[in-house]
Amino acid sequence: MITRLAPLIAILASASSLASCSDAAPVQEPPLSEEALAAVENDPGAAKRPLAREIDHLFTNEGLGETRAVVLLHEGAIAAERYAPGYDADTRFVSWSMAKTVTAVMIGMLVADGRLELDAPAPVPAWQRPGDARSEITLRHLLQMRSGLDHTEAGPVPAESSEVRMLFLDGRDDMARWAEEQPLEAEPGERFEYSSNTTVILADIAARTLTDSEDPEVRRRAVADYLRSRLFEPLGMSSVVPEFDASGTLIGGSLIHATARDWARFADFLRNKGSYHGAQLVPRKWIEQMVTPSPKSPHYGFQAWLNRPTGEKDHPLVPERAPASLFAMIGHMGQYALVSPSQRVTLVRLGHSDAPERRAMLQQAADVLELYPEG
Known part of the structure; x- marks a missing residue:
């Protein structure tokens, strides 16, 4: 009898063991550090501890690159703020291509002032000679990266890219002239091609609109004063330092410096459709156009990246995880200002990440955003 019961007892013992395993407590995450908890405000608009984590x-996660600063705004107020060692609230961070969105807002102000026309031929003197097909390029084409100019942002040989040549080699002293001299490789408006050269052309147009002088210092001062009085001072962006080339052209596609808080303030101003503390600094319609998909690029508007699917595997944002209304300023090597109007959230992450690290970092940024409901 004992012999017959032995297998049954073994089965029951095994089942009991499995049951006890299934009833085991879930694996506990490590406790949050004081630094992690201190980074989040008491009323951040989401659960504090999950947000802090x-x-x-x-x-702290491996594979994301180096995060140097994070500023999270909810409904315009700081919900969280944290810096890596060696960086703080007074550190100015280089924009890289986040500057393009600033340039687009400046152009929008000049359009609102009646000094530029969106669908008129772009006022570039070198293109106005008889028979020059570049005269068909409009301001809209430039804003949407559809100029058709032979601008190759990057390639297998860095020294041959249009961006590197303009910023550091033969174009560095007069970047706009170099960019404007390039021939067409496509009909204006027919093709999307992301290009820092294109944004420098927009910055040159702004300078020519604000002054007739070719004197580099006059050009520099005209643009700097306009940005300061019309945009940076009203927004309280006291840290901003824009860079200019030797000809006095704003390096509007790459080189504006500001604190993480000021980058967050500017991005949140876009979330509010150009309004700040009740003052409409740029028309709402302009901001709406900035975040409207281009006919040739559903993920790009006026110098701003959009969270719209493209059908391509490699997307600059996270359309599968974040609202379609989300848009972003994106800069070289991992500078991001993610703006989600439907969640009333703006997330700025500044740092240094290569391409695979940026993809992983964006997924982690999406984890932050998902803590906030839409509505």
Whole structure:
């Protein structure tokens, strides 16, 4: 009898063991550090501890690159703020291509002033000679990266890219002239091609609109004063330092410096459709056009990236995880200002990440955003 019961007892013992395994407590995450908790305000608009953990992951998870600063705004107020060692609230961070969105807002102000026309031929003197097909390029084409000019942002040989040549080699002293001299490789308006050269042309147009002088210092001062009085001072962006080339052209596609808080303030101003503390600094319609998909690029508007699917595997944002209304300023090597109007959230992450690290970092940023409901 004992012999017959032995297998049954073994089966029951095994089942009991499995049951006890299934009843085991879930694996506990490590406790949050004081630094992680201190980074989040008491009323951040989401659960504090989960938010602190997800922001902590931006700084501590492997494979994301180096996060140097995070500023999260909810309904215009700071919900969380954190810096890596060696960086703080007074550190100015280089924009890289986040500057393009600033340039687009400046152009929008000049259009609102009646000094530029969106669908008129772009006022570039070198293109106005009889028979020059570049005279068909409009301001809209430039804003949407559809100029048709032979601008290759990057390639297998860095020294041959239009961006590197303009910024550091033969175009560096007069970047706009170099960019404007390039021939057409496509009909204006027919093709999307992301290009820092294109944004420098927009910056040159702004300078020519604000002054007739060719004197580099006059050009520099005209643009700097306009940006300061019309945009940076009203927004309280006291840290901003724009860079200019030797000809006095704003390097509007790459080189504006500001603190993380000021980058967040500017991005949140876009979330509010150009309004700040009740003052409409640029028409709402302009901001709406900035975040409207281009006919040739559903993920790009006026110098701003959009969270719209493209059908391509490699997307600059996260359309599968974040609202379609989300848009972004994106800069070289991992500078991001993610703006989600439907969640009333703006997330700025500044740092240094290569391409695979940026893709992983964006997924972690999406984890932060998902803590906030839409509506």
